Amino acid sequence: MSQAPAAQRWVMAGYDGSEQARSAVDWAAREAGSRGCALAVVNVVHWPIPGPRLVPGTDEATQELTARTQAEALLADLADELGESWPELTVRTSVESGRTAETLAGLARQAELLVIGEAGQGGLPRVVLGSTAAEVLHTCERPVVVVRPAGSPDGTGPVVVGVDGSDISSAAVAFACDFADRHRRELVAVHAWTDLPMHAMEPTGGWAEDWQDIRRRGQELLAESLADHARRHPDVVVRRTISLDRPARALLDAADGAALLVVGSHGRGTLGRLLLGSVSHAMIYHAPCPVAVVHATGESRAEPSAR
Incomplete structure (x- = not known):
């Protein structure tokens, strides 16, 4: 070629x-x-x-x-x-x-x-x-x-993106926003708080965490991560989701009926090891829609990532 x-x-x-x-x-x-x-x-x-x-x-x-x-x-x-x-x-x-x-x-x-x-x-x-x-x-x-063969039958489902605040997550958000804007899709931004099983978070089975505070911090992270991209794409309707489930489950649930699921090739914290690990394998094997994997050096040329 x-x-x-x-x-x-x-x-x-x-x-x-x-x-x-x-x-x-x-x-x-x-x-x-x-x-x-x-x-x-x-x-x-x-x-x-x-x-x-x-x-x-x-x-x-x-x-x-x-x-x-x-x-x-x-x-x-x-x-x-x-x-x-x-x-x-x-x-x-x-x-x-x-x-x-x-x-x-x-x-x-x-x-x-x-x-x-x-x-x-x-x-x-x-x-x-x-x-x-x-x-x-x-x-x-x-x-x-x-x-993948599944997904929104009429191609009108939302674009789902995993967000964790890292640089690679910013590249994924840039790709997702550009795609949603061009195809006139709603954008669903998902932040999963932990990749630990819920029962493993507290040995005694109690709940020591302040869930309201966790949700507040998650919303702040989403707002910060989406701010620059929202200004570039003011016509894109954005829905923000905070999940207390594991990242794989949170993303799979959100992607049901989606037009596209966008993830970073790796990340930090809640969406860490998103590619070539348990979460990425779950996405590639089980995502109910096409999956876009974005690298930090492979951002969409239509919209460079805000770093």
Whole structure:
């Protein structure tokens, strides 16, 4: 895939011919149109392909050529379909060879965001819910959206974002506010007070904490975290939620029927270890909607984070 021109803004999607990957491409196409970007669709042929040869008795070079030819045919058909559905969208396709996660993360450095499906096959094996997904989410510098089949059926649900007051949380809020503004969605900002089980907070089973004070401090944190972004997006309706539940449960509950759930790749305190830990795994495996994972160095180019 040739490097995008400096003036070109684009959204990138991984595609391998699977139903999940096609859902990701459709989501990416809508988002690219909303952002006024081009769409780049990439099929990564991980060579050598594990398992039996595509054509028994042929040499490795012929096998790789066959795999690339098949991938190019998939992309050609996809480009035709996208042209019919989004005639004004600029679409570029490319077949690349290499390790899937490394290749996608490298190409996505020039993109506004990378969109992948929750599972795959062929050239994009198990890109989510497996080791490849963990590597993509951990190494990609740009925001990564994992498209899941559930979510708001009509696409009109709110945008949910986890907030903990950290820099990475600010990047997630910036991404969420920009998305909510462009798609005219309500923004639900969730602050979970603790990641400990409720029964573990007091050995005697009593309640030593001042819950009213906890809620007050949570509201103050949300107000401070959202202030700059609210000024940039005055038309976005914001609903603030303070939860005494664990972050994973609080976010999953809030995301029921949502258009998008946005989380930081890591954080502090209540939303710490949000990626590649128990909370992030819960989001990727069980979130009832698409999930956007935002890194501190991978903020939305549409709105740089307020630090």
